[in-house]
Amino acid sequence: MPKNNPAKPWRVIPGFGLTLGLTLGWLSVLVLIPLTSLFVMASGLSLDQWLAILADTRVQAAFRLSFGGALVAALINAAAGLLVAWVLVRYDFPGRRLIDAMVDLPFALPTAVAGIALAALYAPQGWIGQLIEPLGIKVAFTPLGAIVAMVFVGLPFVVRTVQPVLEDIDSEVEEAAASLGAGRWQTFTRVILPTLAPALLTGFALAFARAVGEYGSVIFIAGNFPGLSEIVPLLIVVRLEQYDYVGATAIAAIMLVASFVLLLAINGLQRWNRDRLSRGAA
Amino acid sequence: MIEVQNITKHFGAFRALDDVSLVVPKGKLVALLGPSGSGKTTLLRILAGLEAPDHGRVILDGIEATEQKARDRGIGFVFQHYALFRHMSVADNIAFGLTVRKGKDRPPRAEIDRRVGALLDLVQLSGLAGRYPTQLSGGQRQRVALARALAVEPRLLLLDEPFGALDAQVRKELRRWLRRLHDELGLTGVFVTHDQEEALEVADEVVVMNKGRIEQVGSPAAIYDQPATPFVYRFLGNVNSLPCAIHDGRAEIAGLSLAIEAPNSGGEGDGIAFVRPHDVEVRPPSDGLPRAVVEQLAILGPVVRADLLLPGNISIEVELTREQQNHLSLAKGSPVGLSLRRARVFAGA
Numbered sequence: 001m002p003k004n005n006p007a008k009p010w011r012v013i014p015g016f017g018l019t020l021g022l023t024l025g026w027l028s029v030l031v032l033i034p035l036t037s038l039f040v041m042a043s044g045l046s047l048d049q050w051l052a053i054l055a056d057t058r059v060q061a062a063f064r065l066s067f068g069g070a071l072v073a074a075l076i077n078a079a080a081g082l083l084v085a086w087v088l089v090r091y092d093f094p095g096r097r098l099i100d101a102m103v104d105l106p107f108a109l110p111t112a113v114a115g116i117a118l119a120a121l122y123a124p125q126g127w128i129g130q131l132i133e134p135l136g137i138k139v140a141f142t143p144l145g146a147i148v149a150m151v152f153v154g155l156p157f158v159v160r161t162v163q164p165v166l167e168d169i170d171s172e173v174e175e176a177a178a179s180l181g182a183g184r185w186q187t188f189t190r191v192i193l194p195t196l197a198p199a200l201l202t203g204f205a206l207a208f209a210r211a212v213g214e215y216g217s218v219i220f221i222a223g224n225f226p227g228l229s230e231i232v233p234l235l236i237v238v239r240l241e242q243y244d245y246v247g248a249t250a251i252a253a254i255m256l257v258a259s260f261v262l263l264l265a266i267n268g269l270q271r272w273n274r275d276r277l278s279r280g281a282a
Numbered sequence: 283m284i285e286v287q288n289i290t291k292h293f294g295a296f297r298a299l300d301d302v303s304l305v306v307p308k309g310k311l312v313a314l315l316g317p318s319g320s321g322k323t324t325l326l327r328i329l330a331g332l333e334a335p336d337h338g339r340v341i342l343d344g345i346e347a348t349e350q351k352a353r354d355r356g357i358g359f360v361f362q363h364y365a366l367f368r369h370m371s372v373a374d375n376i377a378f379g380l381t382v383r384k385g386k387d388r389p390p391r392a393e394i395d396r397r398v399g400a401l402l403d404l405v406q407l408s409g410l411a412g413r414y415p416t417q418l419s420g421g422q423r424q425r426v427a428l429a430r431a432l433a434v435e436p437r438l439l440l441l442d443e444p445f446g447a448l449d450a451q452v453r454k455e456l457r458r459w460l461r462r463l464h465d466e467l468g469l470t471g472v473f474v475t476h477d478q479e480e481a482l483e484v485a486d487e488v489v490v491m492n493k494g495r496i497e498q499v500g501s502p503a504a505i506y507d508q509p510a511t512p513f514v515y516r517f518l519g520n521v522n523s524l525p526c527a528i529h530d531g532r533a534e535i536a537g538l539s540l541a542i543e544a545p546n547s548g549g550e551g552d553g554i555a556f557v558r559p560h561d562v563e564v565r566p567p568s569d570g571l572p573r574a575v576v577e578q579l580a581i582l583g584p585v586v587r588a589d590l591l592l593p594g595n596i597s598i599e600v601e602l603t604r605e606q607q608n609h610l611s612l613a614k615g616s617p618v619g620l621s622l623r624r625a626r627v628f629a630g631a
Contacts, residue, residue: 172361173366173367176361179352179355180382181354191367194369
C-alpha cells in the first residue's frame with residue numbers, strides 16, 4: 001500500500017491547511033482586527049459628519065502634505081537612491097563599506113532624533129539653514145521641512161532594493177550594447193534602467209509608504225502649522241488630545257483606505273511590469 | 283583586413299598579451315585557440331574595443347582604430363553567455379543595434395522590421411520573434427545573440443567561446459551551422475575556443491596561443507600536421523612525447539632509432555620526440571624491428587587504443603583499426619614489433 005495519496009502533489013513542507021490557518025490567524029491578531037476596529041469606530045459617524053470632516057480645509061491640507069509630500073520624497077529618493085546604489089556597486093573607493101553601512105542608519109535611528117537633528121541643521125541659525133536662508137529657501141518649519149524628513153527616512157528602501165539587482169547586471173550586457181553602437185546614455189536608458197525598473201518601483205513604493213506613515217521626524221522639523229505644514233498622523237494625535245476620538249478614527253480610516261488603494265495600485269504596476277519582463281517564462 | 287600590431291596587455295602583474303601581431307584576412311573565419319589564460323579572449327576584446335592595449339596598434343581596414351570606441355568600430359561581438367537584453371523580445375534584441383542609431387542613420391521602422399525578419403529566418407527562429415530570452419534554450423539564445431550582432435552588418439564578427447556554455451550535441455550542430463553561415467555570408471570572423479576539434483572543424487585559419495603569445499598560425503591541416511612548437515604538438519590532439527638523445531642527426535628513443543626531420547631540431551644532446559598514436563605502426567615481432575609488449579588494450583568503437591611498453595619502461599600510446607588488431611591478434615601481453623611512420627624531434631625541449 002502506498003503511504004501517500006498519489007492524487008496529492010508532494011510538498012516539502014506538509015500541512016497547507018495548518019500553515020494557511022496560522023498565517024491568517026497571525027495576520028488577524030496583528031493587522032486585520034486592529035484595522036477593523038478602526039472602521040467600526042469610524043462607522044459611528046453620520047454622512048453629514050463625514051462630509052464635514054472631508055470639507056475641513058485643515059484636514060484637506062494635511063492629506064495634501066502627507067500624500068503629496070510623500071510622493072515628492074519618494075520620487076527624490078528613487079533618483080538619489082539609484083545614484084547611491086550605483087556608486088556603491090560600480091565603484092571601489094576607500095570608505096565604501098562605511099558608506100554602505102551608513103545607508104541603513106535611517107532604519108535604526110529613532111526618527112525623533114533624526115527630526116531634531118534635521119530641524120537644528122535647517123533652522124535659520126543652523127549650519128545649512130543659515131546658508132540657504134539668504135537664498136530665500138526656508139526648510140525648517142515649512143512643508144519643505146516635512147519633505148526633507150520624509151526623504152531621510154525613505155532613502156535606504158530604494159538603495160537596498162536596487163543594489164542587489166544592480167550587482168546582478170552582467171557587465172557583458174553593457175558591452176554588448178556598446179558594440180552594437182549604443183552610447184552611454186542609450187545603454188543606461190534602454191538597457192540598465194528597464195532591468196532595474198521593477199526593483200526601483202518596489203523601492204519607490206516602500207519609500208512612499210514609509211513617508212506617508214512617518215511621524216517622529218516630521219513633527220520636529222515641519223513646525224506643524226495647521227493648514228500649512230501639518231501632516232495627517234499629527235492631525236490624528238491633535239484630535240485625540242481634544243478627546244475627539246471619532247474624528248481621529250475617521251481621519252485614520254480615510255488615510256488607511258487611501259494608503260491601501262495607492263499601494264494596491266503600485267503593486268499592480270509592479271505585477272504588470274514583471275509580467276511584461278518574463279511573459280510566460282518557465 | 284583586420285590587423286593588430288605588437289599588442290601588449292597587462293592585468294596588474296599578469297601579462298595577458300606579449301607583443302602579439304596578427305592579420306585577419308577579409309572573408310576568413312579565424313580561430314584563436316589556446317588554454318585558459320593564454321590571452322585569446324583578451325585579444326578578442328581588444329579587437330572589439332572593449333579593452334585597451336598597453337602598447338600596440340589595432341588597424342581596421344587600413345585605418346588606425348586603437349583609440350576608437352567600441353560603439354564606433356562596427357564590430358559585432360557574441361558573448362559566451364549570450365548577454366541578451368532580457369527585458370526585450372527576441373525581435374527587439376535583434377533590432378537594438380539599428381534602433382539606437384540616430385537621425386538619418388536609423389532605418390525606417392518598416393526597414394528595421396524587414397531586416398529583423400530576414401535575420402530571424404537566417405538563424406532559423408522565425409516563429410519566436412515575440413518570445414523573451416528567458417523562454418529560449420541556450421542554443422536559441424546564442425543564435426539570437428548572433429542575429430543581433432549581424433543586424434548592424436559588422437565588418438568583423440567576434441565570437442567569444444560561442445558554444446562553450448552549450449551541451450555537446452547542440453554545440454556540434456551549431457558549429458556546423460556557423461560554418462555554413464560563414465560560407466553563405468562571406469563575413470570576416472574571429473572566434474575564441476579552447477576546443478581544438480572546434481577550431482579545426484570550423485576555422486579557415488587557426489591561431490594557436492599560449493601564455494600571451496602566438497605559437498603558430500596556419501590552416502587546420504597545417505597546424506595539425508606540422509606543429510611548429512612542442513606546445514602546439516601537445517595542445518592539438520593526442521601525442522606521445524618521448525625523451526630522446528640526439529646525435530649526428532639521429533634521435534635515439536629507448537632502442538628505437540629514427541632519422542631526425544631535417545630543419546628544426548638542429549642540436550645535439552637531449553630532446554623530445556613527438557609521435558601521434560596513429561603514426562605508430564604495429565607489426566608482428568621480427569628481428570629488424572624494435573620490440574614492445576602490449577600493456578593495455580581499449581576498444582573505442584572503430585579504433586583500438588593500445589599502450590605499448592618499450593624497453594626501459596617507456597610507455598607509448600598507439601591507435602590502430604579493429605581490422606589491424608584482429609590481423610595481429612593483439613591481446614594484453616602480446617609481443618609486437620613497431621616502427622614510426624612519422625615523428626618530430628625538438629632539441630632541448
